[in-house]
Amino acid sequence: MTLxxxxxxxxxxxxxxEIEEIxxxxxxxxxxxxxxxxxxxxxxxxxxxxxxxxxxxxTKFSFNLAAKRLSADVMSISKSTSSITKGExxxxxxxxxxxxxxDVVVVRHSSPGAAKFLxxxxxxxxxxxxxxxxxxxxxxxxxxYTIREKLGRLAGLKVLIVGDIAHSRVARSNIWGLKKxxxxxxxxGPLTLIPTEIEKMGVKVYSNLDKALEGADVxxxxxxxxxxxxxxxxxxxxxxxxxxxxxxERLKKAGKDLLVMHPxxxxxxxxxxxxxxxxxQSVITEQVKNGVAIRMALLYLLAGREIKNEDxx
Amino acid sequence: xxxxxxxxRTVDPKNNLDGKYDxxxxxxxxxxxxxxxxxxxxxxxxxxxxxxxxxRIITPGLIDMHTHLREPGYEEKETIKTGCEAAAAGGFAxxxxxxxxxxxxxxxxxxxxxxxxxxxxxxxxxxxxSITKKSEGKxxxxxxxxxxxxxxxxxxxxxxxxxxxxxxxxxEYARAFDLPILSHCEDxxxxxxxxxxxxxxxxxxxxxxxxxASEEVMVARDIILAEMTRIHLHICHMSxxxxxxxxxxxxxxxxxxxxxxxxxxxxxxxxxxxxxxTDTKVNPPLRSxxxxxxxKQALSxxxxxxxxxxxxxxxxxxxxxxxxxxxFGISGLETAVSLIYENFIKTGLIGWNELVKLMxxxxxxxxxxxxxxxxxxxxxxxxxxxxxxxxxxxxxKLKSKGKNTPFAGFELSGKNEITIVEGKIVYDDRGGKDExxx
Numbered sequence: 181m182t183l184x185x186x187x188x189x190x191x192x193x194x195x196x197x198e199i200e201e202i203x204x205x206x207x208x209x210x211x212x213x214x215x216x217x218x219x220x221x222x223x224x225x226x227x228x229x230x231x232x233x234x235x236x237x238x239t240k241f242s243f244n245l246a247a248k249r250l251s252a253d254v255m256s257i258s259k260s261t262s263s264i265t266k267g268e269x270x271x272x273x274x275x276x277x278x279x280x281x282x283d284v285v286v287v288r289h290s291s292p293g294a295a296k297f298l299x300x301x302x303x304x305x306x307x308x309x310x311x312x313x314x315x316x317x318x319x320x321x322x323x324x325y326t327i328r329e330k331l332g333r334l335a336g337l338k339v340l341i342v343g344d345i346a347h348s349r350v351a352r353s354n355i356w357g358l359k360k361x362x363x364x365x366x367x368x369g370p371l372t373l374i375p376t377e378i379e380k381m382g383v384k385v386y387s388n389l390d391k392a393l394e395g396a397d398v399x400x401x402x403x404x405x406x407x408x409x410x411x412x413x414x415x416x417x418x419x420x421x422x423x424x425x426x427x428x429e430r431l432k433k434a435g436k437d438l439l440v441m442h443p444x445x446x447x448x449x450x451x452x453x454x455x456x457x458x459x460x461q462s463v464i465t466e467q468v469k470n471g472v473a474i475r476m477a478l479l480y481l482l483a484g485r486e487i488k489n490e491d492x493x
Numbered sequence: 494x495x496x497x498x499x500x501x502r503t504v505d506p507k508n509n510l511d512g513k514y515d516x517x518x519x520x521x522x523x524x525x526x527x528x529x530x531x532x533x534x535x536x537x538x539x540x541x542x543x544x545x546x547x548x549r550i551i552t553p554g555l556i557d558m559h560t561h562l563r564e565p566g567y568e569e570k571e572t573i574k575t576g577c578e579a580a581a582a583g584g585f586a587x588x589x590x591x592x593x594x595x596x597x598x599x600x601x602x603x604x605x606x607x608x609x610x611x612x613x614x615x616x617x618x619x620x621x622x623s624i625t626k627k628s629e630g631k632x633x634x635x636x637x638x639x640x641x642x643x644x645x646x647x648x649x650x651x652x653x654x655x656x657x658x659x660x661x662x663x664x665e666y667a668r669a670f671d672l673p674i675l676s677h678c679e680d681x682x683x684x685x686x687x688x689x690x691x692x693x694x695x696x697x698x699x700x701x702x703x704x705x706a707s708e709e710v711m712v713a714r715d716i717i718l719a720e721m722t723r724i725h726l727h728i729c730h731m732s733x734x735x736x737x738x739x740x741x742x743x744x745x746x747x748x749x750x751x752x753x754x755x756x757x758x759x760x761x762x763x764x765x766x767x768x769x770x771t772d773t774k775v776n777p778p779l780r781s782x783x784x785x786x787x788x789k790q791a792l793s794x795x796x797x798x799x800x801x802x803x804x805x806x807x808x809x810x811x812x813x814x815x816x817x818x819x820x821f822g823i824s825g826l827e828t829a830v831s832l833i834y835e836n837f838i839k840t841g842l843i844g845w846n847e848l849v850k851l852m853x854x855x856x857x858x859x860x861x862x863x864x865x866x867x868x869x870x871x872x873x874x875x876x877x878x879x880x881x882x883x884x885x886x887x888x889x890k891l892k893s894k895g896k897n898t899p900f901a902g903f904e905l906s907g908k909n910e911i912t913i914v915e916g917k918i919v920y921d922d923r924g925g926k927d928e929x930x931x
Contacts, residue, residue: 192697269813269814270814270815271813271814289815291815291816291817291818292698292699292700292769292816292817293698293700293768293769293815293816294815296768296769297769297814297815297816311699312699312700312817313699313700313701314698314699314700315699349699352697352699375695375696375702376691376692376693376695376696376702377692377693377696378696380693380696381696381697
């Protein structure tokens with residue numbers, strides 16, 4: 181097993197070999213998910229806490245399911261239904277979880293660096309399920325897994341990420357991960373939503389979607405948040421759709437081999453037309469499915485370190 | 494009680510002193526400065542304390558022109574007492590209290606309170622009044638009354654006056670009282686919810702950025718308004734190359750503008766935010782390497798008027814946890830002189846004369862303080878620095894209540910050894926005593 185760090189915080193400091201390890205482990209996990217009995221005893225007796233400070237449907241559900249498939253005891257805490265609303269700090273909440281005996285704390289938080297902060301302060305393994313605009317490694321891993329499953333490789337592929345790059349942890353994690361696996365990454369969006377000096381992360385920047393789509397193998401379309409328009413970062417939803425929306429004309433022009441992805445939740449009819457989201461080129465539902473496998477892989481790699489490999493069979 | 498400081502290198506550009514001089518202090522005043530002061534029966538005279546300052550640098554008691562003492566209102570962060578002790582330990586004989594206490598120093602009662610409490614503190618405290626009532630940027634504070642109460646300058650530090658019309662009128666009105674405006678230049682719309690300097694690292698760390706422009710547009714605005722109203726504008730904690738060039742151009746036109754830079758903006762870059770260390774969270778934020786290099790060069794070429802700490806103490810809890818939710822500010826009084834020594838004097842970028850200009854002569858000139866430096870008859874405010882006393886910055890050893898320093902763990906080769914205020918030793922670190930005495 182190559183994943184040796186206590187925590188899994190992001191892809192910035194994960195190397196290609198470790199990514200490879202996670203993706204391969206996920207493949208074994210996906211096999212489990214296709215069986216009629218979709219559960220293995222691997223993490224029996226282990227406790228996983230999902231600490232979600234931000235609303236989330238798929239990530240939380242996915243982590244829950246992943247833990248359950250591995251027979252871990254899993255509990256989820258949301259901001260609105262816990263002592264967090266009484267002003268308890270992130271640290272105290274996590275320490276409480278820790279002394280109750282959790283092995284892995286999965287954390288989703290709106291502050292960049294929150295997962296790292298936790299990791300430094302508790303002895304349980306911390307798994308980053310998204311920290312502000314910084315990092316969302318499991319999403320990037322499931323995206324990479326999906327691409328590799330569909331196209332057979334990552335190296336040399338041209339991946340385009342569309343939309344609000346500035347506020348996107350998905351974009352950053354995808355850039356780190358894909359670059360390490362040898363893919364070429366470009367980003368496109370309104371220039372107000374492209375963060376400063378992102379070129380230094382080794383990506384090409386476009387402001388014109390049609391140009392950016394030329395030669396792309398994969399397009400990953402990000403969710404556009406309505407509050408960005410309200411805060412003056414782009415003029416209207418109508419104009420956004422026209423300039424940066426993925427529609428069937430653009431899909432047709434890009435060709436049949438373009439793989440269409442979206443991390444969800446989608447604004448159908450805004451950043452992505454339904455005809456595109458539901459097309460044969462779309463792997464959006466596949467992404468969700470693979471998400472469970474990726475999260476199983478990471479939970480196993482973090483919590484099941486002392487457990488032998490054979491046990492997952 | 495007399496004190497005789499012997500064998501040190503005395504540096505005071507105000508009095509054209511740089512060399513080996515002995516200083517005799519009596520009744521709070523400097524009695525004599527001479528190459529060698531000989532007193533018969535000195536070694537047996539118990540009424541004279543002798544400071545052997547061989548290898549030490551003796552300067553006028555340094556002045557910090559930008560300090561947050563937090564009292565009244567935020568005594569959990571700092572008090573006048575603890576802030577002044579921190580200043581004494583850091584080599585300052587005086588600090589300048591910014592008005593953003595609670596209540597704000599927008600009225601003579603708060604100024605009087607500060608004055609009264611500081612008579613019992615380790616070092617001198619100069620006060621700054623607010624520009625607008627409650628520093629809300631809406632209506633002018635009673636500037637004339639504040640002037641009468643003894644404030645040395647006006648500032649809405651921390652809460653920039655966003656309304657240009659109010660700022661214009663404040664400047665115009667203040668001119669009658671010969672008070673400089675210390676401007677915290679920040680366009681709050683451009684800063685938004687930002688928490689660190691905009692650039693590659695803010696992109697990498699996913700933290701909401703504060704653009705350089707948020708400082709620069711206000712530096713430009715305030716220069717234009719100062720030019721129009723013919724007042725003395727002082728730019729606080731200048732942090733970007735662009736601001737520097739605006740100040741440079743304004744000076745060429747003859748605008749009365751001065752500027753200060755903090756040690757942290759001269760030494761740390763935005764890269765230090767790595768690992769989300771909340772002690773690096775400060776406003777203005779740490780900037781890019783290019784900005785830091787430009788400021789360093791400007792400092793070594795004499796274009797910066799003052800080095801000020803912007804000492805902004807916070808509690809442990811204020812800085813605990815998520816980066817974007819932590820308080821802005823760095824506790825700076827106890828590291829400033831050692832940091833400037835380490836990074837500028839030791840490296841040969843500036844000499845001791847320049848340090849004294851940056852941390853004594855110019856702050857005094859900007860604030861119109863009636864100080865005379867090291868000469869016979871003047872008030873005995875003196876700092877004795879030991880350039881060969883290496884130490885490691887440790888949070889828990891700070892006298893300030895604010896342990897929020899990004900320099901924790903830094904090894905520095907020189908340290909303030911003695912601070913004398915009005916002829917009395919208020920800080921003594923001889924033999925590593927690290928004692929506050931007053």
